[in-house]
Amino acid sequence: MKKPFLLILISIFLLPLVVRPAIASEIWIFAIFGLGANLLLGYTGLLSFGQSTFFGSAAYVAGWMMKVHGINAFLALVAGIGVGALSAAAVGYLCVQRSGLYFIMLTFALNQLFYFTAYQWTSVTGGEDGMPGVPRPALAGIDFKDPLIYYAFVSLLFLLALFLMKRITESPLGKILQAIRENEVRAEAVGYNVPRFKLLAFVVGGAFSGLAGVLYAMLFGIVPLEAISFVFSGNVVFATLIGGSGSLYGPVIGSFVFIWLSESMSTVWARWPLLLGVAFVLVVMFLRGGLVEAWTRFWTWRSSKQRD
Amino acid sequence: MALLETKRLTKSFGALTAVNGVSLAVEAGSLHSIIGPNGAGKTTLFNLLTGTFPPTSGQILFDQNDITGTPASRVAHLGLARSYQRTTVFPAFSLFDNVWVAAFATGKSWKGLLHKKTSDYAEVTGRARQALQDVGLEQKSTQLARQLSHGEQRQLELAIALAAAPRVLLLDEPAAGLSPEETRRMVALVRALKGRYTMVLIEHKMDIIMSVSDRISVMHFGSLIAEGTPAEIQKNADVRRAYLGGVAA
Incomplete structure (x- = not known):
C-alpha cells in the first residue's frame, strides 16, 4: 500500500503547478472532510446526510473566534476540531437511536436545524451573505497570507489526517465498525454496544469535519452559508462514493475529482453538474467500489494480460 | 449445580405468549437440549437468555446471579455465546x-x-x-x-x-439445512465440544438430539411439557402427542 501514498505525495507537489493554490488547498481540505464522512459511510455503513453540520459549525465558531477574539491558528484548529466533535456527539446521540431511513432523515433534519439557525442568526453568521472577515492568523512566526505557504500548511495537515485515519481504520475500532456494517445483530451479540460504537464513529468523523471546516474558513476568509447546508453534506457523500467508499483513499480521490471538476468546468460550462450526475449513475450502476475499484480492476486486468 | 437457570420465564408479544412460565435448570458441563414443534418458543427462549429482548416476567439466573434484562452486548461479556438458526456472520x-x-x-x-x-x-x-x-x-x-x-x-x-471463549454455548439448530454428510460432521463437532462447554442445543433432528444430549426439555405452545434423559423423553406420552399432531393434555 505504498503506491497510493506515493501518488498522493507527488500530487501534493505537482498540484499547485496545474491549478491555483486556493483550489489546490480546497481539494485537500475537502479530502479531510471526506475522510471523516467515509468513516461513517464506508466503514460503519451509515449514510449521514448531515456532515456539513459539523463542518459548518466548526467553521463558524473558529472563524468567529479568529475574527473577534484574534486567536491564533493553532487555537482555531483546536476549537474547530472540538466543535466538530461536540456537535457530532450531540447530533450522533440522537441519530444512532434509529436506523435505516429514519436515521438518514434524522441526520438531514438536524442539519436543517443547524442551517436555519445560521440563516437566522445574522448578527453572528451574516445569514445569507455569510460571515466575512475571517483572518488567516500567523502561527509560530509563519505568515499564512502567502497562498503557497498556506497550501503547504493544509497539505501537511491533510497528510496528518490521512495518517491518523489509516491508524484508526486498521485498529480494532475500524474492525468493529466494519463488523457493524456487515451484521449489526451479530456485532451486538458478540458483545459490542452498537449504538455507542456508532456514536464514536460520529465523534471521530465530526472531529475530521471540524478540522476541514476551520481550514476552509481560513482559506476563503469567509464562512458562506453553504458550508452548513445539506448541499455540502450531499457533496461529500457524492465525492466519497465516486472515489470509492469503504477504502481509505476513496474519499481522497473523490474529493480530487469533485473539486477539480467543479472548479475547472464551472467556468467553461454552466450546466457542468450534469456530468456529475452521469458519473454518479455510472458509479452506482457499474462500479460500486468507485474509482478505487476501477483502479484495482485495471491492474488485475493488466497483470492477467501480461501473464498470457 | 445449575449454571444457567430460568424461573417462570414468560414473554408475550401482544396476545401471543411465546414463552409461558418456563423454569429450566442447565447443569454446569452438561449438554441440555430443547426440542419442540415449530413455533414452540425455543428461539424466543434463546433470545430471552441472550438479552435480545427482556422477558415480560420471570427471572434468568447465570451462575447464581440475576441477569434478567441485561442487554445482549453485556450478556456476551458474562460468558454466554450463541449461534443463530439463520446464518448470521460478517459476509465481507x-x-x-x-x-x-x-x-x-x-x-x-x-x-x-x-x-x-x-x-x-x-x-x-x-x-x-x-x-x-x-x-x-x-x-x-x-x-x-x-x-x-x-x-x-x-x-x-x-x-x-x-x-468468545464462553462458559455457556447456546446453539440454535446448528444443523439447519445441512446435507446428511454435513450433518454427520456437525454432530461430531458438537460431540467434540461436549464437556469443554456447558451447552444448550435447539434441534429438530431427533437422531442428533437423542445421541448427544444429557438432558432434554420439551416445549410445546410456549410451555415446558416434559424434561428428562433421552430415554425418558422417548417413552413420554405427552411428547409423542405433541409431535404426532395432537394437542398436549
Missing part, C-alpha cells in the same frame, strides 16, 4: 476476521482501541485461530465468509460463538 470479512472481531469483544482489555493494530493483540489472535481450528476451517482463514458453502457457513457460525 475473511473467516479469520469473523472470529477475530468476536474474540476481541470478550478480550481482557480494549486498550489501544483507536490506534493499535489488530495484529498487536496476541491473546485475541490466538483465541480466534483456535476457534477456526475447533470447527475445522483453519485452512480457509483468508477466504471471505460469503464465498463459503452453506455447510461451511454453519461451521463458521459456530466458530464465532466459540471465539
Whole structure:
C-alpha cells in the first residue's frame, strides 16, 4: 500500500503547478472532510446526510473566534476540531437511536436545524451573505497570507489526517465498525454496544469535519452559508462514493475529482453538474467500489494480460 | 449445580405468549437440549437468555446471579455465546476476521482501541485461530465468509460463538439445512465440544438430539411439557402427542 501514498505525495507537489493554490488547498481540505464522512459511510455503513453540520459549525465558531477574539491558528484548529466533535456527539446521540431511513432523515433534519439557525442568526453568521472577515492568523512566526505557504500548511495537515485515519481504520475500532456494517445483530451479540460504537464513529468523523471546516474558513476568509447546508453534506457523500467508499483513499480521490471538476468546468460550462450526475449513475450502476475499484480492476486486468 | 437457570420465564408479544412460565435448570458441563414443534418458543427462549429482548416476567439466573434484562452486548461479556438458526456472520470479512472481531469483544482489555493494530493483540489472535481450528476451517482463514458453502457457513457460525471463549454455548439448530454428510460432521463437532462447554442445543433432528444430549426439555405452545434423559423423553406420552399432531393434555 505504498503506491497510493506515493501518488498522493507527488500530487501534493505537482498540484499547485496545474491549478491555483486556493483550489489546490480546497481539494485537500475537502479530502479531510471526506475522510471523516467515509468513516461513517464506508466503514460503519451509515449514510449521514448531515456532515456539513459539523463542518459548518466548526467553521463558524473558529472563524468567529479568529475574527473577534484574534486567536491564533493553532487555537482555531483546536476549537474547530472540538466543535466538530461536540456537535457530532450531540447530533450522533440522537441519530444512532434509529436506523435505516429514519436515521438518514434524522441526520438531514438536524442539519436543517443547524442551517436555519445560521440563516437566522445574522448578527453572528451574516445569514445569507455569510460571515466575512475571517483572518488567516500567523502561527509560530509563519505568515499564512502567502497562498503557497498556506497550501503547504493544509497539505501537511491533510497528510496528518490521512495518517491518523489509516491508524484508526486498521485498529480494532475500524474492525468493529466494519463488523457493524456487515451484521449489526451479530456485532451486538458478540458483545459490542452498537449504538455507542456508532456514536464514536460520529465523534471521530465530526472531529475530521471540524478540522476541514476551520481550514476552509481560513482559506476563503469567509464562512458562506453553504458550508452548513445539506448541499455540502450531499457533496461529500457524492465525492466519497465516486472515489470509492469503504477504502481509505476513496474519499481522497473523490474529493480530487469533485473539486477539480467543479472548479475547472464551472467556468467553461454552466450546466457542468450534469456530468456529475452521469458519473454518479455510472458509479452506482457499474462500479460500486468507485474509482478505487476501477483502479484495482485495471491492474488485475493488466497483470492477467501480461501473464498470457 | 445449575449454571444457567430460568424461573417462570414468560414473554408475550401482544396476545401471543411465546414463552409461558418456563423454569429450566442447565447443569454446569452438561449438554441440555430443547426440542419442540415449530413455533414452540425455543428461539424466543434463546433470545430471552441472550438479552435480545427482556422477558415480560420471570427471572434468568447465570451462575447464581440475576441477569434478567441485561442487554445482549453485556450478556456476551458474562460468558454466554450463541449461534443463530439463520446464518448470521460478517459476509465481507475473511473467516479469520469473523472470529477475530468476536474474540476481541470478550478480550481482557480494549486498550489501544483507536490506534493499535489488530495484529498487536496476541491473546485475541490466538483465541480466534483456535476457534477456526475447533470447527475445522483453519485452512480457509483468508477466504471471505460469503464465498463459503452453506455447510461451511454453519461451521463458521459456530466458530464465532466459540471465539468468545464462553462458559455457556447456546446453539440454535446448528444443523439447519445441512446435507446428511454435513450433518454427520456437525454432530461430531458438537460431540467434540461436549464437556469443554456447558451447552444448550435447539434441534429438530431427533437422531442428533437423542445421541448427544444429557438432558432434554420439551416445549410445546410456549410451555415446558416434559424434561428428562433421552430415554425418558422417548417413552413420554405427552411428547409423542405433541409431535404426532395432537394437542398436549
